[in-house]
Amino acid sequence: MQYQIQVPSHIYGGQGSIEKLQPILERHHAKKVLLFTDQGVRGAGLCDSITEQISKAGASCRIFDGVTAEPSTYDVDRVIRQAAYEQADLLVAVGGGSVMDTAKLASVLIGADDTVFDLVRDPSLAKKSIPSVMIPTTCGTGSEATCNAIVAIPEESSKKGIVNAEMIPDDVILDVNMIAKLPKAIVAATGVDALAHAVECYTSKKATPMSDTYALAAAKLIFASLEEAYRDGDNLKAKEQLLLGAFYGGVAITGSGTTAVHALSYPLGGKYHIAHGVSNAILFAPVMAYNQEACEGRLASLCDTICPERAGDSQPAKAAYVVERIAQIVRKTEIPTSLQEFGIGESDLEFLVQAGSQQQRLLVNNRREFSLDDIRAIYRQVI
Ligand SMILES: NC(=O)c1ccc[n+]([C@@H]2O[C@H](COP(=O)([O-])OP(=O)(O)OC[C@H]3O[C@@H](n4cnc5c(N)ncnc54)[C@H](O)[C@@H]3O)[C@@H](O)[C@H]2O)c1
Numbered sequence: 555m556q557y558q559i560q561v562p563s564h565i566y567g568g569q570g571s572i573e574k575l576q577p578i579l580e581r582h583h584a585k586k587v588l589l590f591t592d593q594g595v596r597g598a599g600l601c602d603s604i605t606e607q608i609s610k611a612g613a614s615c616r617i618f619d620g621v622t623a624e625p626s627t628y629d630v631d632r633v634i635r636q637a638a639y640e641q642a643d644l645l646v647a648v649g650g651g652s653v654m655d656t657a658k659l660a661s662v663l664i665g666a667d668d669t670v671f672d673l674v675r676d677p678s679l680a681k682k683s684i685p686s687v688m689i690p691t692t693c694g695t696g697s698e699a700t701c702n703a704i705v706a707i708p709e710e711s712s713k714k715g716i717v718n719a720e721m722i723p724d725d726v727i728l729d730v731n732m733i734a735k736l737p738k739a740i741v742a743a744t745g746v747d748a749l750a751h752a753v754e755c756y757t758s759k760k761a762t763p764m765s766d767t768y769a770l771a772a773a774k775l776i777f778a779s780l781e782e783a784y785r786d787g788d789n790l791k792a793k794e795q796l797l798l799g800a801f802y803g804g805v806a807i808t809g810s811g812t813t814a815v816h817a818l819s820y821p822l823g824g825k826y827h828i829a830h831g832v833s834n835a836i837l838f839a840p841v842m843a844y845n846q847e848a849c850e851g852r853l854a855s856l857c858d859t860i861c862p863e864r865a866g867d868s869q870p871a872k873a874a875y876v877v878e879r880i881a882q883i884v885r886k887t888e889i890p891t892s893l894q895e896f897g898i899g900e901s902d903l904e905f906l907v908q909a910g911s912q913q914q915r916l917l918v919n920n921r922r923e924f925s926l927d928d929i930r931a932i933y934r935q936v937i
């Protein structure tokens with residue numbers, strides 16, 4: 555078996571590690587920085603310490619806070635056109651997956667003849683033109699670790715991943731202070747997203763020894779910390795574990811790819827604008843229950859990692875335990891579990907089945923195949 559993985563070249567972690575931004579800027583000889591963020595993150599005051607570091611490093615900074623949540627191709631195109639005027643030599647992303655994905659696309663599109671629409675058609679066109687620094691402020695997407703950027707495609711009422719190693723970030727800062735005041739509901743949704751990355755990557759057909767190492771490390775950290783990080787927002791130890799777990803989950807994605815949970819959640823984000831973490835959370839337990847038998851060995855070894863006290867249980871019991879833990883975490887973090895809460899009903903079913911079945915990039919990674927009827931049965935369970 556051959557395999558490969560990409561990781562950002564410099565990763566800084568630990569509380570207060572935001573202060574490493576200054577030496578990062580100096581290493582890149584940055585004179586003009588473009589800071590990508592969104593209004594929620596800026597409004598939470600999270601850009602202040604960053605701009606301070608940038609000015610300490612003797613660089614100028616232009617802030618773009620116009621990134622939209624779950625951006626579409628048109629949103630990304632608009633931001634990149636504005637940013638292209640700035641002649642920046644370094645991009646810094648301060649935000650969740652939406653901000654980081656936009657900045658990663660900017661790192662390959664500023665100064666290029668191609669647009670994001672071209673990359674959707676042919677991701678191999680991406681060539682990095684500006685280095686990027688990622689500072690996550692949510693604890694889930696792992697986008698700071700991946701070569702992926704996910705965009706909504708309004709024409710298809712769905713989302714697509716643009717994947718190219720050129721988009722791998724150069725530097726990452728995992729500072730728990732950036733998620734210390736993250737609203738509870740976003741801790742829950744992004745934390746479950748990170749858990750889905752870990753479990754899907756570990757059970758993916760494309761799993762490799764290297765992606766397994768990261769996926770298991772992610773699962774161990776996230777299963778142990780998510781409920782507590784949600785329950786007590788001041789527990790920075792739990793939040794730090796979650797942030798690190800989310801990063802490891804991102805590395806695992808680069809090694810093996812997610813599977814059917816993410817595939818079937820894309821139309822929920824693309825058409826109904828349900829947040830990425832929430833749409834994954836809704837589908838997570840039903841899809842893993844569907845996968846349980848086909849992934850039994852993998853789920854059982856996941857159980858050995860997260861719950862060694864069950865070492866004596868049978869393989870099917872261990873697999874069932876992991877699926878039940880997933881359902882329990884979604885319940886305890888109070889994420890909606892029904893699409894009805896988003897006004898989605900039987901009349902939307904056929905659209906979902908068609909759009910979900912198109913997500914072959916990820917569905918092919920799933921150990922158990924899906925017929926259209928199987929996909930219909932999954933969506934029907936959550937309506
Ligand atoms: N590239 C990848 O590998 C990858 C992986 C998974 C998901 N994604 C994509 O990432 C996007 C979702 O990202 P997300 O779940 O991180 O959410 P997000 O970036 O869309 O942010 C959600 C909301 O949280 C707010 N927010 C973020 N940090 C905050 C903080 N510390 N305090 C207060 N408010 C804060 C934002 O302002 C925004 O309103 C989706 O488009 C998804 O498809 C990408």
Ligand SMILES: [Zn+2]
Binds near residue numbers: 695747816834
């Ligand atoms: Zn995800």
